[in-house]
Amino acid sequence: MADRAVKLVIDQASKYYETRTGRVHALDRFSMEVASGEFVCVIGPSGCGKSTLLWSMAGLHGLSGGRILVDGRPVDGPNAQIAMVFQEANLLPWRDLQRNIELPFEIRRQPPDRARIDGLLERVGLSGFGAKYPRELSGGMQQRASIVRALSVNPSILLMDEPFGALDAFTREEMNLLIEEIWLETKKTIVFITHSIPEAVFLADRIFVMSARPGRLTRVFDIDLPRPRDVEVTTRPHFVELVAEIKRSIEHKPAARAA
Amino acid sequence: MASVDRELKDTIPTFGKGGDPAQTVDISNWSGLASELSLVKTGAEWAAILLVAVLIIGGGELLLRLYEVPTYIMPTPSQIVGALIKDFPAIAPHVGHTLVELLTGFAIGATIGFVLAAIITQFPFAEKIIAPYVLLLVTTPMLALVPLLILKLGFGYAPRIIAVALASGPMVMINSATGFRRVDLAKIALARSFGASTLQIFLKIRIPMAMPMVIVGLMVGSIFGLLTAVGAEMxxxxxxxxxxxxxxxxxxxxxxxxxxxxxxxxIGISIYVLFYWLGKRWAGWEA
Structure with a gap:
């Protein structure tokens, strides 16, 4: 990664929440650097602060400590360079697909880039679905539409918050292939949050493993599987070994605490 | 950044259906009224509906005549329709008066109710303070105030319009507030992530999200308004x-x-059909 420019820096990020039951320490001095065009996965147990981290990168949350830099500039609010893909597609049910995808342009008071949107819709196999409402589409189609929405404004960084967690296994596999293809074509910088280790190994250049709350960085794995990866990759011994190793690194933590 | 945190209430992001306040059933949830008004489709269904109507009306006519029920106790359907046609010129101006009171009072009450709901739900603390008064307005029959209003304002439109506004406004408000409370943090975050202002979030996310409940509120409010208008006239x-x-x-x-x-x-049925149709149009996504 040393040959590529650093796109995203997270420097000692900490986050506390004040809740009715007291102070929750969500994120504890988490640091990482992501190169331009790199595909990074963050994994960890539920409630380890992965989403907090991502929302902070998107400028939706402030940090209690530390800082986040995009292209060397600190993130202090939503940034046009960054687009987010949410859990469960997060389409607006009262808008058809076309108007859902045009939402970012509407918000920025720009004319929608029709050529780009049509190209993206075609790319993800949703041509001709513009007049459909989200409820008329399958979960996979909804999530593909939300990826189009995020890419329509041509961000340089794509933040993905467990985007395929609610999909069935087959659709999920399909989406993983699609997102890798899109990444290879567009060379966006992607930070992808998941709690599926195989998904992370399949997609990532590097995997950042987080501990349970407060979320700390415990290990970083380099995934040296050749690109483009296909479904075949998942059956190779090296893939299986990587998954097992990462699984061990996560499982060791609670065992060590219990001892 | 501070404003961002306030907007999102800075809680740990949660998703999914759990903990959605709109799911909880409370006194203000009248959505049962908005459910199925089945649209007639086939000729056979039409025939069945007509048959039942003929049976009821014709049967009524027949029984009333058979047992020679005096008109002052219960007139026959044909007498009622006859009176409607014959005396319509005399009744028509009164229909106009009632509609003026209903429409004016409802327009005032609904506007205030909607705006108040939109404002107070943004400030949970304020909502807690005024909630008991709204509940009081909803549960107290506004008809009870009419004698007082007439005493102050005379026998014109004014006391009736005020009574209609007082009856319909709180209904619109309490239902709209339920709608505005249905905050989907992820959808707000989505708009915010593309740089949406608070006003844009309000217009593009919160209002459409609240729409189904707002329409229920308008329907219930207008029907309460009609009841109150007629009562005040009596x-x-x-x-x-x-x-x-x-x-x-x-x-x-x-x-x-x-x-x-x-x-x-x-008039009542027209109100129902109007809002049913509006609901299909503006809130059909939820059905």
């Missing part, structure tokens, strides 16, 4: 359909009395 004054009801019953002109009731029923 209390005092010399015009309006409610006044005609007391007038015709005092003269024991029951066919005319029931003709007025028929008109009121048609």
């Amino acid at each position: 209390v005092g004054g010399s015009f309006g359909l409610g006044n005609r009801l007391t007038y015709y019953s005092s003269l024991i002109q029951m066919p005319q009395f029931f003709a007025c009731i028929l008109i009121l029923a048609m």
Whole structure:
């Protein structure tokens, strides 16, 4: 990664929440650097602060400590360079697909880039679905539409918050292939949050493993599987070994605490 | 950044259906009223509906004639329709008066109710303070205030319009507030992530999200408004359909009395159909 420019820096990020039951320490001095065009996965147990981290990168949350830099500039609010893909597609049910995808342009008071949107819709196999409402589409189609929405404004960084967690296994596999293809074509910088280790190994250049709350960085794995990866990759011994190793690194933590 | 945190209430992001306040059933949830008004489709269904109507109306006519029920107790359907046609010129201005009171009072009440709901739900603390008063307005029959209003304002439109506004406004408000409370953090975050302002989030996310409940509120509010308008007319004054009801019953002109009731029923049904249609149009995504 040393040959590529650093796109995203997270420097000692900490986050506390004040809740009715007291102070929750969500994120504890988490640091990482992501190169331009790199595909990074963050994994960890539920409630380890992965989403907090991502929302902070998107400028939706402030940090209690530390800082986040995009292209060397600190993130202090939503940034046009960054687009987010949410859990469960997060389409607006009262808008058809076309108007859902045009939402970012509407918000920025720009004319929608029709050529780009049509190209993206075609790319993800949703041509001709513009007049459909989200409820008329399958979960996979909804999530593909939300990826189009995020890419329509041509961000340089794509933040993905467990985007395929609610999909069935087959659709999920399909989406993983699609997102890798899109990444290879567009060379966006992607930070992808998941709690599926195989998904992370399949997609990532590097995997950042987080501990349970407060979320700390415990290990970083380099995934040296050749690109483009296909479904075949998942059956190779090296893939299986990587998954097992990462699984061990996560499982060791609670065992060590219990001892 | 501070404003971002305030907007999102800075809680740990949660997703999914759990903990959605709109899911909780409370006194303000009248959504049952908005459910299925099945649209007639086939000829056979039409035939069945017509048959039942003929049976009920014709049967009523037959029984009333058979047992020679006096007109002052219960006029026959044909007498009622006859009175409606014959006396319509005399009744029509009163329909107009009632509609003026209803539309004006409802427009005022609904506007205030909607705006208040939109504002107070943004400030949970303020909502807690005024909630008991809204509940008081919802549960107290505004009809009870009409004698007082007439004392202050005379027998014109004013007391009736105020009573209608007072009856419909809180209904619109309490339902709209339920709608505005349905905050989907992820959808707000989505808009915010593309740089949406607070106003844009309000217009593009919060209002459409609240729309289904707002329409239920408008429907319930307008029907409460109609009840209150007629009731207020019965209390005092010399015009309006409610006044005609007391007038015709005092003269024991029951066919005319029931003709007025028929008109009121048609106004009520029109209101229901109007809001059903609006609901399909603006909130059909939720069905």
